[in-house]
Amino acid sequence: MLTAHQIQETLNNHDPLFLEELAHKSATLTRQYFGRTMSLFAPLYLSNYCSSHCTYCGFNSRNRIQRLKLTAEQMQAEMKHVAKTGIKNILLLTGESYKATPLSYLREAVSIAKQYFTGISLEVHPMETHEYAELFKEGVDGITVYQETYDRKRYKEVHISGKKSDYDFRYGTPQRAAQAGIRHVAIGILLGLSDVAQDLFGLYAHLRHLEKNHPGVEYSVSFPRLRTIKGRKFALCHVNDRMFIKILCLTRIQFPRVGITLSTRETPALRDHALELGFTRMSAGSNTSVGGYTIKKADEQDPQFDIEDSRTVSEIVQRLKEKNFDPVFTDWRPIENDLSIVSKPHAACGSSVSSVDKTSL
Amino acid sequence: MNPETTLKTESILDEPLMIAGKSFTNRFLLGTGKFKNKTDLKDSIEFSGTQIVTVALRRIDLERHQENILEYIPANITLLTNTSGARNAQEAIRIARIAREAGYGDWIKIEVINDSKYLLPDNQETIKATEVLAKEGFIVLPYVSPDLYVARDLVKAGAAAVMPLGSLIGSNQGLKAKEFIKILIEEIDIPIIVDAGIGTPSHAAQAMEIGADAVLANTAVATAGHPALLAKAFYLAVQAGRLGYLSQLPPRRNLAVASSPLTGFLYNQ
Numbered sequence: 001m002l003t004a005h006q007i008q009e010t011l012n013n014h015d016p017l018f019l020e021e022l023a024h025k026s027a028t029l030t031r032q033y034f035g036r037t038m039s040l041f042a043p044l045y046l047s048n049y050c051s052s053h054c055t056y057c058g059f060n061s062r063n064r065i066q067r068l069k070l071t072a073e074q075m076q077a078e079m080k081h082v083a084k085t086g087i088k089n090i091l092l093l094t095g096e097s098y099k100a101t102p103l104s105y106l107r108e109a110v111s112i113a114k115q116y117f118t119g120i121s122l123e124v125h126p127m128e129t130h131e132y133a134e135l136f137k138e139g140v141d142g143i144t145v146y147q148e149t150y151d152r153k154r155y156k157e158v159h160i161s162g163k164k165s166d167y168d169f170r171y172g173t174p175q176r177a178a179q180a181g182i183r184h185v186a187i188g189i190l191l192g193l194s195d196v197a198q199d200l201f202g203l204y205a206h207l208r209h210l211e212k213n214h215p216g217v218e219y220s221v222s223f224p225r226l227r228t229i230k231g232r233k234f235a236l237c238h239v240n241d242r243m244f245i246k247i248l249c250l251t252r253i254q255f256p257r258v259g260i261t262l263s264t265r266e267t268p269a270l271r272d273h274a275l276e277l278g279f280t281r282m283s284a285g286s287n288t289s290v291g292g293y294t295i296k297k298a299d300e301q302d303p304q305f306d307i308e309d310s311r312t313v314s315e316i317v318q319r320l321k322e323k324n325f326d327p328v329f330t331d332w333r334p335i336e337n338d339l340s341i342v343s344k345p346h347a348a349c350g351s352s353v354s355s356v357d358k359t360s361l
Numbered sequence: 362m363n364p365e366t367t368l369k370t371e372s373i374l375d376e377p378l379m380i381a382g383k384s385f386t387n388r389f390l391l392g393t394g395k396f397k398n399k400t401d402l403k404d405s406i407e408f409s410g411t412q413i414v415t416v417a418l419r420r421i422d423l424e425r426h427q428e429n430i431l432e433y434i435p436a437n438i439t440l441l442t443n444t445s446g447a448r449n450a451q452e453a454i455r456i457a458r459i460a461r462e463a464g465y466g467d468w469i470k471i472e473v474i475n476d477s478k479y480l481l482p483d484n485q486e487t488i489k490a491t492e493v494l495a496k497e498g499f500i501v502l503p504y505v506s507p508d509l510y511v512a513r514d515l516v517k518a519g520a521a522a523v524m525p526l527g528s529l530i531g532s533n534q535g536l537k538a539k540e541f542i543k544i545l546i547e548e549i550d551i552p553i554i555v556d557a558g559i560g561t562p563s564h565a566a567q568a569m570e571i572g573a574d575a576v577l578a579n580t581a582v583a584t585a586g587h588p589a590l591l592a593k594a595f596y597l598a599v600q601a602g603r604l605g606y607l608s609q610l611p612p613r614r615n616l617a618v619a620s621s622p623l624t625g626f627l628y629n630q
Binding site: 031032033034035036037088183211215216217218219257258321324325326328329330331332333335336 | 394395396397398399418419420421422446448452455456459474475476477478480531532533580583584
């Protein structure tokens with residue numbers, strides 16, 4: 001694995017020819033392992049109640065926004081709407097409130113989602129293994145949980161209060177999900193929160209640790225750039241397009257088979273170019289507000305972050321086809337999940353989470 | 362040249378490939394993943410003349426008729442549904458049953474992969490799934506790392522063929538496992554179909570020359586600039602390799618053998 005210093009050197013190399021070479025390598029590996037396919041998914045926000053105070057997030061507990069939690073009927077309406085666009089992979093999101101959106105609420109959401117979608121992922125508050133096991137049995141295939149930054153000091157500064165301020169609990173979350181049988185685990189960093197090279201090093205170390213201990217899980221990574229929220233800025237360091245693409249290519253070269261997700265935070269122009277270079281999954285037709293698809297009018301919405309690519313699913317599909325990509329809607333067929341899969345950490349590489357965590361920083 | 366001495370390929374005797382009592386004249390199998398569009402897939406099937414294609418159950422989208430992969434596979438082709446995504450025997454068994462219930466037939470390629478980095482098959486779990494599914498009447502073609510003991514167990518478990526990997530799936534590295542595949546060809550009496558890692562037509566020809574019964578390719582074709590052309594090339598290479606095998610290729614020697622230095626004295630008296 002690359003050292004933090006080597007990552008830094010790569011990021012510091014501003015020679016356009018060097019970037020072009022990285023891009024070629026990255027594109028070639030991506031085509032070899034994924035072909036010209038692009039998996040599509042859509043986010044669906046269930047609730048914006050949150051008990052954590054994260055300085056950069058539109059849902060943070062101190063923000064005076066209208067708090068909203070979808071009822072079962074509202075979920076039906078929202079899900080039906082998204083399903084009509086052809087989307088089969090859904091990412092259900094909430095703010096991080098253990099009280100407002102407890103396990104029972106999430107299970108109900110999943111049981112409704114099963115009527116409309118073949119792949120169900122959650123991006124919600126971190127939980128314990130047995131809770132993930134229950135969700136897995138209910139039909140959850142994927143868990144998304146970003147560490148946001150692997151710089152402990154910075155982590156503490158931007159996650160001021162609430163459960164999310166517990167760095168170690170969050171770090172161990174992907175592993176707990178994997179232990180519970182979850183098929184797909186997505187991790188990531190928010191670019192702009194801290195030093196990029198250190199954060200990438202932390203992300204790669206986290207991923208290697210997970211790959212060794214839970215090899216059967218399909219991993220994907222994402223490195224969204226911090227966005228404005230209703231126009232307000234939060235980024236602490238600037239990550240320009242060249243740097244963003246360099247990060248993409250470097251990640252692909254390090255992890256040829258790992259999924260890399262491209263967010264609607266990026267502009268259509270950048271997304272269209274970046275398709276060729278290493279991304280394998282993208283959100284489409286996204287709305288980042290609770291009830292944003294059918295319930296709330298645009299001017300009444302409180303988004304988690306502003307999106308840049310507001311093209312509809314069919315517009316994205318058309319664009320993908322123009323660019324010679326096969327849009328993939330279905331990449332999983334729900335089978336009755338049971339706990340026969342629960343993986344045990346491998347003895348040879350069973351280092352504890354905290355020890356890896358220390359060496360990675 | 363005397364027309365009578367012209368070699369006619371039609372006159373070469375080759376038996377069809379038999380799998381579970383069904384006969385196939387084309388020994389090239391095609392996978393359907395990673396194609397940039399369905400037209401390329403359709404053309405590749407047509408150009409290669411393949412008679413067996415694999416489709417991942419997870420990628421079949423029943424509700425989208427226009428983009429449903431099955432719409433692009435002619436009805437006379439044997440559909441070999443694969444259990445891609447299964448991480449243990451239980452999951453592979455469930456996927457196979459779903460495929461049967463959905464009407465995709467009984468031909469199942471078992472893929473049990475519990476390693477997302479190398480995508481190497483889990484041989485033990487594959488044997489377990491084979492045993493259960495063969496008893497349920499499935500035609501089971503298990504995908505495994507080439508290992509003699511595993512192959513023997515698969516025969517006992519009721520496999521219809523064994524599909525050893527040539528090298529890591531999607532790697533285009535060719536026949537890295539050649540010596541181990543040769544052992545399976547020697548010792549196992551059900552068809553040996555080399556799967557995974559076949560990146561070029563010459564790799565496919567090589568597999569057939571050593572006596573494999575058939576070859577499956579996917580990534581190389583799907584990601585080529587002109588998939589249908591490569592599909593055709595694979596078909597021809599598989600045929601060429603097969604003829605090479607049937608011709609009983611002369612053995613390779615490491616030294617030029619001009620005379621008989623060790624035994625010549627016997628004839629020089």
